[in-house]
Amino acid sequence: MITLTDIAYVRSGVADIETAVRFATDIVGLELATPSEAGVAHLRADHRHHCLALVQGPSGVISSGFAVAGPDELAAAETELERTGFRVRRGDPAEARSRRVREFIAFDDPFGNRLELVSQQETISRPVAFTRPAGITEFGHLCLDAPDVHEAYRFWSTRFNARVSDWLGDAACLIRIDPVHHKLAVFRGERPGLCHMNFQVATIDDVFRNWHFLVEHGVEIEMGPGRHPQSTAIFLYFLGPEGFTYEYSFGVRRIEDDAAWQPRTFDPDEPGSIDMWLGPVRRVSSQLQLASPEPASPEPATSQPASTGPASTGPARLEPASTESVTTGRTA
Numbered sequence: 001m002i003t004l005t006d007i008a009y010v011r012s013g014v015a016d017i018e019t020a021v022r023f024a025t026d027i028v029g030l031e032l033a034t035p036s037e038a039g040v041a042h043l044r045a046d047h048r049h050h051c052l053a054l055v056q057g058p059s060g061v062i063s064s065g066f067a068v069a070g071p072d073e074l075a076a077a078e079t080e081l082e083r084t085g086f087r088v089r090r091g092d093p094a095e096a097r098s099r100r101v102r103e104f105i106a107f108d109d110p111f112g113n114r115l116e117l118v119s120q121q122e123t124i125s126r127p128v129a130f131t132r133p134a135g136i137t138e139f140g141h142l143c144l145d146a147p148d149v150h151e152a153y154r155f156w157s158t159r160f161n162a163r164v165s166d167w168l169g170d171a172a173c174l175i176r177i178d179p180v181h182h183k184l185a186v187f188r189g190e191r192p193g194l195c196h197m198n199f200q201v202a203t204i205d206d207v208f209r210n211w212h213f214l215v216e217h218g219v220e221i222e223m224g225p226g227r228h229p230q231s232t233a234i235f236l237y238f239l240g241p242e243g244f245t246y247e248y249s250f251g252v253r254r255i256e257d258d259a260a261w262q263p264r265t266f267d268p269d270e271p272g273s274i275d276m277w278l279g280p281v282r283r284v285s286s287q288l289q290l291a292s293p294e295p296a297s298p299e300p301a302t303s304q305p306a307s308t309g310p311a312s313t314g315p316a317r318l319e320p321a322s323t324e325s326v327t328t329g330r331t332a
Ligand SMILES: [Fe+2]
Pocket: 141, 143, 196, 198, 247
């Protein structure tokens, strides 16, 4: 059993790094770390050196990082994954430096999502110099796609300390690795990719102030403001450059009594099951997994992206994600 202690980062390839960085800072509000590496922008939201790395190159998610307790735990995870048939690659020192971790391993989940387990992610004590006052308190969770969320949960629950908090039918599995209701979610999608990256904000007022700010700036609101009944979080999903969906949310449930929690199942077609305020719901865009130049999977190496844009095969009631910009703040 591999114990994940936290989520660590998302690494995303961008064809236009200037536009992507401008959005991550001026719109999302993240701090841009002092540039230290050509073609890589590190964005900070909390104690981590960064939680989002934008990498100049083909569009697509490169990897999603999770922390383990230390080097011994990382070595044990490497052994365990290899023993159970995963092809695992150790990152070299330059790659580890780019991730601001001491060591990491990379492998693909059974659905083609590139995962990285890291040891000793760098912490920064200086307060975050947010570019704008969005109210961000931390990197909250990340959401991956898989064609079968039940199979995906089998993968996570049999190898990791991952427990389902709630099911959204066959459409989503919300997974915790600590008391937070979900730090990981898997959404149904035919192709591997990153469904969204979440940032927690301090107050409900931040959610609504951010909503107005995004609308004023012509950002496509994908869903919300609304409230998820599962986590009780008040959410706002919006679309960044190159198909990357961000989320702000406030008020996520904590499950302190782990043994007493019974996962619930919600029907995604039932009104209110995604947004208990009954706002319009839709499947948000996913950024598809980029085929890595050095795959951990047996597939031949390629630098071609899987592709970008919506990868949705969400629940039937959810309309396909649109790539059109809207300024009304509400999309059907
Ligand atoms: Fe989310």
